Amino acid sequence: MSSTAQVTKRLQSDLMGLMMDSIPGISAFPDGDNMLRWKGTISPSDSSVYAGMQFTLDMQFPAGYPLTAPTVKFETPIFHPNIDMSGNICLDILKDKWSPTYTVSTLLLSIQGLLDTPNNDSPLNNQAAQLWNNREQFLKLAKRRYKRLPLS
Template sequence: MALSSGTAPNGARGQTVAQRLQKELMDLMTKPTPGITAFPDDENMTIWTATIEGPPDTPYADLTFKLWMKFADTYPYTPPRVLFKTPIYHPNVDFSGRICLDILKDKWSAIYNITSVLLSLQSLLGEPNTSSPLNGQAAELWDKDQEEFKRHVLARHKQPEELDAC
């Protein structure tokens, strides 16, 4: 596996991106968190594939979602770029898979890691921010008609294996 590296901004001493990601990979492997997985690409340590399971008692229960993560040379000082690869119907995710979540934007902190990002996304599935939606129809249905919302979720969802076959 080729390791891309980077250094902390402004010449600050610190771990390289590759070192930080290697540590996070080891943490994910030695202390797995139920309902989430994440692994780097075979050729590029800064591109990862992750999965999150939908939380119980939500319209996403028993569904698995595949995500793409890209880490800049300035990680962990800047957030990773994260996209849903699995089609998802959600108030805070657009139809291209882009996500509106504060910790992936202006509320990012270097103390966050891959696990905390994936747990936040898993939490977002059950607790969307309907006052700041990327998908207005989904936000409206979430607030007004959970049964219809779930029908949209199930109609849009594909299993990870179906995505790999495309």
């Protein structure tokens, strides 16, 4: 079996897992014909700073998946300590802590978790990290920054 076929098979099962569990707040689906590229959606919990918003993610799976971590980026602009202006995410499990046992579901859940509990020690967005503890001002700035944030 070729490696792409293996990757595809694994992603198929990821997809099925995602469909069967249907975890509220996260969802993802392959983008058209290319099985190696997915679109994901994260809706933060109601208690979150980002409550009421919806974030679109772009996921690219390498030919070595699941041995190699996928590349995940935010497509929707977000003001967050660990996410930079172009949507790059600083998350350990996407880098050195990646494990082949992770699936798309666990990945999305981790990112959803990251939204509420950022790692302020290694920020990508310094300003956001500084403001994090001042929720009111954080929101004010966030909203000014991204006037077109998709508020549903």
